[in-house]
Amino acid sequence: MSKLTGLPKRILIGRALQNDRLGETLLPKRIALPVFASDALSSVAYAPEQIFLSLSVAGIATIHFSWWVGGVVALVMLVVVASYRQNVHAYPSGGGDYEVATVNLGANAGLTVAAALMVDYVLTVAVSTTSGVANLVSAVPSLHGHEVAISVTLVILLMGMNLRGVRESGTAFAIPTYGFMIGILGLAAYAAIRKFFFGTQMHAVSAGFHLVAAPGHSNVAGLAMVFLLLKTFSSGCAALTGVEAISNGVPAFRKPKSKNAATTLLMMAVMAVVMMISIIWMGNLTGLHMAGSNSQLVGAPAGYQQKTALAQISQAVFSNFTPGFYFIAAVTGLILVLAANTAFNGFPVLGSILAQDRYLPRQLHTRGDRLAFSNGIIALAAVAVVFIIGYGANPDRLIQLYIIGVFVSFNMSQTGMIRHWTRLLKTETDPAVRRRMMRSRVINSVGLSCTACVLVVVLSTKFMEGAWMSCLLMVVFFILMKAIRKHYDRVSTELSAAEEAPDESVLPSRVHSVVLVSKLHKPTLRALAYAQISRSAKTSTLEALTVNVDPADTAVLRQDWERRGIEIPLKVLDSPYREVTRPVVEYVRNLRRTSPRDVVTVFIPEYVVGHWYEHLLHNQSALRLKGRLLFTPGVMVVSVPWQLESSERRRKPVEWTAPGQVRRGDLHRVQNRDLHRPAKAAASQSKQSDQSSSDQSSKESIE
Incomplete structure (x- = not known):
């Protein structure tokens, strides 16, 4: 039975690794970037699209606000990354936001952060996978209608790759991630060359359609305009998802862990901001018109299937270079799918820490054959598949649930860091160290102000559009973890040996x-x-x-x-x-x-x-x-x-063959002799066993 299940497991996952090889799985910065930052980097593929979609409800008149919204989102991202650089230096153990909140704000605050992060990780897998499939369907329309099956298959493949270990999965994901970065920057450079050096006019497919306001939004002004811009800003803040993953994965970095993690955070922020602003610029350059429904696009043919924003932009920019369009489609689809790898690295580590603290089942605490937290990886994949099937692999519906959890953890983490620096300042006397701590506290305070504003905006604009589901899931996870801890505490109390009267409590x-x-x-x-x-x-x-x-x-x-x-x-x-x-x-x-x-x-x-x-x-x-x-x-x-x-x-053991028997031609005789030996030997052995058992029983009975 063990061989029946062991061989396929070794083929799919690989040979088991000993504990002393854990150091071999640690990541250099060039591999850690695609492993932990693929979620944040891939967000630039759909965050600009969400900005254009949100502004489209008021028609063509509000599209020019995409610049302002994109700039504010980029500013918030830089502030949040600066804040998390303080986190990775102060708490390098890998607990991330959960550890910061637990240590500085208490157990309930830590559980709130943990519940929010768990929801965020699950939705990261669901949104990233379905968004990648949506881009794939935009490039290959014949796949339309099979989005659910493709998304579920991709989640299973990602689960299998991560079960092989963090380093192996990171090496496999590095090429698509760097390919996506090169592709977007190359796309922007090619658009700039065609525009400023050759004066070429590039038009997206939807640029030829007139964009009209959605019903009930024809006259957007005053408070309605403010609400629309706030809603657009909250949609664009999807670009911030995944920023916290590096602070949760510091133990996976090579030494010096904190320094390498902080450097990777900065690299991620710069690349994400540059790519997002580039896509917004190219969207305005090509006259991109995204709409929530075809009724807003006057002049669109019957049965028009709207492609993703990046697909339309790349098709317009690479109108004279078709391989470039397919390259962008391929790397975008891959990076969106592989962005789920951020969750596959963050969720198991968080689950292991929570299991160690007895808030989750203990099975999540142990590493598997490849030194990865296998049970956490499988659990994450299973829950994500449920969401994908339940929402029909529709990324526009899933993304409404998405960013609540991450901004709850942002706020709790920044609040905890402010209290952390305040506590240390009470005892620190070195002026240089105090100045550094005060600077860090200011950075975290600015980060808290930004993330708190975003959370209020997101809750007010997206709650009734599906964000309520995320809030409900957080409450469910919080209650479930409290119940698990209560159970483990009760069992621990029952099993603890009483110090008094040990003979009566232990010996019958x-x-x-x-x-x-x-x-x-x-x-x-x-x-x-x-x-x-x-x-x-x-x-x-x-x-x-x-x-x-x-x-x-x-x-x-x-x-x-x-x-x-x-x-x-x-x-x-x-x-x-x-x-x-x-x-x-x-x-x-x-x-x-x-x-x-x-x-x-x-x-x-x-x-x-x-x-x-x-x-x-x-x-x-x-x-x-x-x-x-x-x-x-x-x-x-x-x-x-x-x-x-x-x-x-x-x-039965294999019969021993003497040296030279095969050469002398004696093997046939040996084999013939062996054909009759097993039956006789078995009968003799059975008889001896019965006799010895009977003698033993009789002897012990007499004694």
Whole structure:
């Protein structure tokens, strides 16, 4: 069975790594950038599109505001990155926002951040994957209608790649990430050359359609205009998602960890801002018109399928260079899908820390064969698939849920950092260190002001459009983690050994040993012998127990018992309804009720089989009995294994061949001799085993 499951696992995941090879999985900056920053970098592929879509509800008159909104989003991103650079230096252990909030604001604040980050990571996988598929469908329209199946398949592939280890997945993702950066910068450079050196007019596909206001938004002014700009700003803030991932992944960096993480943060921020502003510039240059529905595009043909903003821009810029368009489509689709890798690296680490703090199941705390947190990776993929299927792989619907969680964690983290610097300033006396701390506190205060404003805007503009679901999920995760911690605390209290009266709390008065018997064969004899050796004559009793399901079989068992002269008493339980489990459980419970301070040990003979299908044919009664007895206080269950011939331990060793037998032509004679040896050897071995077991039982009975 182990070989049946082990071979495919090794093929898909790779060979297991020892603990001392953990250092080999640490990442240099060139690999850490695509691993942890792919989410933030890929956000520039759809954040500008969300800006154009939000402004389109008022028609063509508001498109020019895209510059202002993009500039404010870029400013907020730089402020947030500057704030997180303080985090990675102050808390390099990998707890990130959760650790900052827990240490400085308390356990409930930490759980709030953890719940927000968990929702954010799940939605990162869902949004990134579906956005990548949307770009793919824009380039290959024949795939329309298969978005859900493609998205789910990609999530499963990402899960498999991450199960192979952080370093291997990062190496695989580095080429598409750098390809995307080169592609966007190259696209902007090519557009600038055609515009300023050759005077070429580049027009997006939608530039030929007239963009009209959506129903009810024809006259947007005053407060309505302010609300529209705020809503557009909140949509553009999707570009900030993934900024926090590096602070959660500091332990995965090579030394010096904090310095390398801070440098990677700065590299990510600069590249993201430059690419986002470039896309907004090219959108205005090509006359891009994005619309929430085709009814807003006057002049669009019937059945018009709106392509993504980046697809329309690249098609217009590379109108005379088709390979460039397909390259942009390919790397954009890849980076959007691979952006989910940020979540696949952040969520398992956070889950491990929460499991260590007993807020999540302990299975999430351990590393798998490839030194990755395998259970966390699988759990993240499963929940993301549920969201993708539930929302029909529609990135526009999923993105409405997206940025609530990340800005909740931003605010809690910045608040915690302000308190962190304030606490340290109370005891620090070195003027140089104090100036550095005060500068850091100012940076975090500015960051808190920005992220708090964004959170208010996002909640006010997106709550009824789907953000309420994110808030509900945060509450559910918060309550669930509190319940898990309460359970673990209760179990810990139950299992803690009392310091007083250790003899009464640990040692029982007597032990009643019960051996379950169905028929008198080798497994039963082994169980009887083991029970006899295990018991203490002064403090234990031993009896055999069988259930009378078939009177004929019970009679044969009694005769064999008497014929062998086994002095262990055999007790027969009547079962008029032909049940086995209930009579045994009731008998054991009666023993406990009769002597509450005694312990009952039940020995159950079991077969060890070598093939998966043999499990269906054996041990079913034993499994049911163990399942019931394990819930009975004061009862211990002991499995006594008997290996069948099909199991690995009972396989006959390969016959030894003497040197020169093959050369002399003696191998045929040896093989013929071996054909008759197994049957004779097995019969002889069985006879000797029966005789030795009988002699042993008789000897122990006499003693």
